[in-house]
Amino acid sequence: MQPYQLSATQLLEMMRQRELSPVELMQSYQQRINQVNDKVNAFAFEFPQQALAAARQAEQDYISGHARRLSGLAVAIKDETYIAGQITTNGSLCLKDAVAQSTDPAPAALMAEGAIVHGRTTTPECSTAAVTWSRIWGVSRNPWNLALTCGGSSGGSAIAVASGMASFANGTDIGGSLRIPAAFCGLYGYKPPHGRVAEIPPFNIDPYCHHGLLTRSLDDLQRIYPLMTGPNWIDSHSFVPRDKSPARSLSSLxxxxxxxxxxxxxxxxxxxxxxxxxxxxxxxxxxxxxxxxxxxxxxxETAKIHQRALMGMLLRRNLDKPENRPLFTPYLAWYLDRVAExxxxxxxxxxxxxxxxxxxxxxxxxxxxxxxxxxxxxxxxxxxxxxxxxxxxxxxxxxxxxxxxxxxxxxxxxxxxxxxxxxxxxxxxxxxxxxxxxxxxxxxxxxxxxxxxxxxxxxxxxxxxxx
The missing domain is CATH 3.90.1300.10 (Amidase signature (AS) domain)
Structure with missing residues (x-):
């Protein structure tokens, strides 16, 4: 099997045993991206040189015994999630040059454990659709049936993992934006309970809003998810105590x-x-x-109203200006009109x-x-x-x-x-x-x-x- 075909759990073990180098793994992903991404359109941005440099450092970390818990894995990050210094368009032509000034807690936690961000993944405009296409990035497609949607709004992330272009990916979920693409692409997608993974304001005060993961295996999800959780001073809701209940037998459930x-x-x-x-x-x-x-x-209707009341109002304030209207996708214009009502x-x-x-x-x-x-x-x-x-x-x-x-x-x-x-x-x-x-x-x-x-x-x- 090629390295890109292996689970994150398998890859970590092979890198620890020196059976695979992080550089070889990253090259495998890059070759895979070159092979299939044009068919499915998972990536908005790729960082091949930076990713290889980070993989070389991870290789040295394994040699020196300083590897972290995710060292060498390639994580695809949604083009909605902030990473300081990277353009974050949120799938919108209006934000094509917007550079993030800070890093969200979830990617910060993953990168702190050695995960390498090798690309940013496609999303519908302002995450306002459960499919993934936009005027800035075009149409993203289901790798199992190219005529059908990959789901959204974390669609590019799901494609990247399902197609072997990333070890795992992040996603956000305010109405199913993580679980819908997980379903369409055959992945595990987890929406934690509110507060378990820290969020930036004002989304941290919204109980509908969550940050989670897309993985090919349950083992990968259970290994990586705990590394994202826990208190963060940016989010008062993140001080929710962990679930320490013991595992129960199936016959007791x-x-x-x-x-x-x-x-x-x-x-x-x-x-x-x-x-x-x-x-x-x-x-x-x-x-x-x-x-x-x-x-x-x-x-x-309850879900629609809530989504419009916070996320929608925020988009109206920051983006819905006369000069931007000609740049909107039809669904975003429709959505913002409903917010106004x-x-x-x-x-x-x-x-x-x-x-x-x-x-x-x-x-x-x-x-x-x-x-x-x-x-x-x-x-x-x-x-x-x-x-x-x-x-x-x-x-x-x-x-x-x-x-x-x-x-x-x-x-x-x-x-x-x-x-x-x-x-x-x-x-x-x-x-x-x-x-x-x-x-x-x-x-x-x-x-x-x-x-x-x-x-x-x-x-x-x-x-x-x-x-």
Whole structure:
């Protein structure tokens, strides 16, 4: 196997044993980028010379015994996340020359452990879409089916990992922006509970907003994620105590399963794969029960209102100026027009609805240790899909084009609940299927226990078909 085909966990062990050098690894990634990136469009910026120089230093660190916990690994960082001195466009022509003045806590933690930032990954304009295309970077494509979306807004990050162009990647998630591309690309995508990973203001005060990881394996996720967590003085919410609960046996766990969260239309292939995963858990000794969740499509409106109330207002203040309007993608212009229509009454009613959502979910969590459900309601979304202009149909019914086809944002609304997306088969479209494991507030260990059990049923040594 080529180095780019190995997991981050395997790579670290090989570099420690001096069976592989960080320089050889970085060269493998660069060759892979040259081979496939033109087909899928994962990277907005590449730093080949700086990355090789950092790899040479990592090589010396291994020789001298000073290697850090991620030394030599290549991390792809989303073109939304600040790294001081690097251009950060957030997928917008309006920000094509914007240089970050500071580094966000998540990449700072990863780089402090020796991870090498070898490129910045594509994102939709201002992260306002669940697909990844923009006027500045063009269309990013699903490596399993180039006609379909890779998801968004951390789409380029997901492509980079799924296609063997990075050891792992970061992502951000305010409505599913990490888990949606994880699902489309066959990865593990983890949205921690709010506060577990420090964020910059004002996003740190937003319980919908999270920073997480995209990895090819569960081992990689469990190895790297703890290195991002913990208190940071930039974020008062980051002083949340760690989950120190011991791992429990599978036979002691009770899991609720919902195929539609009460109101979604869901493709049959996704439902079938979820049912198969539930059966796998039962066979492993877990008590599994299908449940009805008392939610309706007001959940969609609540998420829209909240996203517009903070992120949207911030974009209106900083970016929505007459001279910028001709540069916007249609979906960003549509989004900002909706932000302008927002009222205080809308925000008040949405906040009250969050309380009702939790009441319904709390009834489930009082009886069960976790909830599993699909990540996506359909995989039939084109790479250049535009929710401001196009429709989505599932089971011959038109659904909300903005949010009616992915099932992630309820667990941003209830952001204290950890949510892990993982592959659980394939869909008729040829792209992976995915499920979400959602935990009780701040109780993360159970998610990883269940994910470990499910991970044994799917061989993800396979690679996208354009190989």
């Amino acid at each position: 009770r899991v609720a399963v919902s195929s539609n969260l009460g109101f979604y239309q869901v493709d049959q292939d996704i439902r079938a794969n979820l049912e198969q995963s539930a059966l796998h858990l039962q066979q492993a000794g877990v008590a599994v029960e299908f449940v009805d969740l008392d939610w309706d499509d007001q959940v969609i 927002l009222s205080a009454d809308d925000i008040f009613e949405a906040n009250l609805h969050v309380c009702r959502m939790w009441e319904a979910l709390a009834k489930v969590f009082k009886r069960f240790d976790a909830l599993i459900c699909p990540t996506l309601a359909t995989t039939r979304i084109a790479a250049d899909f535009d929710y401001s202009q196009h429709q989505v149909e599932i089971n011959d019914q038109v659904v909300d084009a903005n949010k009616g086809w992915f099932m992630t944002y309820p667990f941003n609304t209830l952001g204290q609940c950890p949510a892990l997306s993982m592959p659980n088969g394939f869909c008729q479209t040829g792209v992976p299927s995915s499920l979400q494991i959602v935990g009780r507030p701040y109780q993360e260990q159970t998610l990883f226990t269940l994910a470990e059990a499910l991970s044994h049923y799917h061989d993800w040594a396979r690679w996208p078909p354009f190989n």
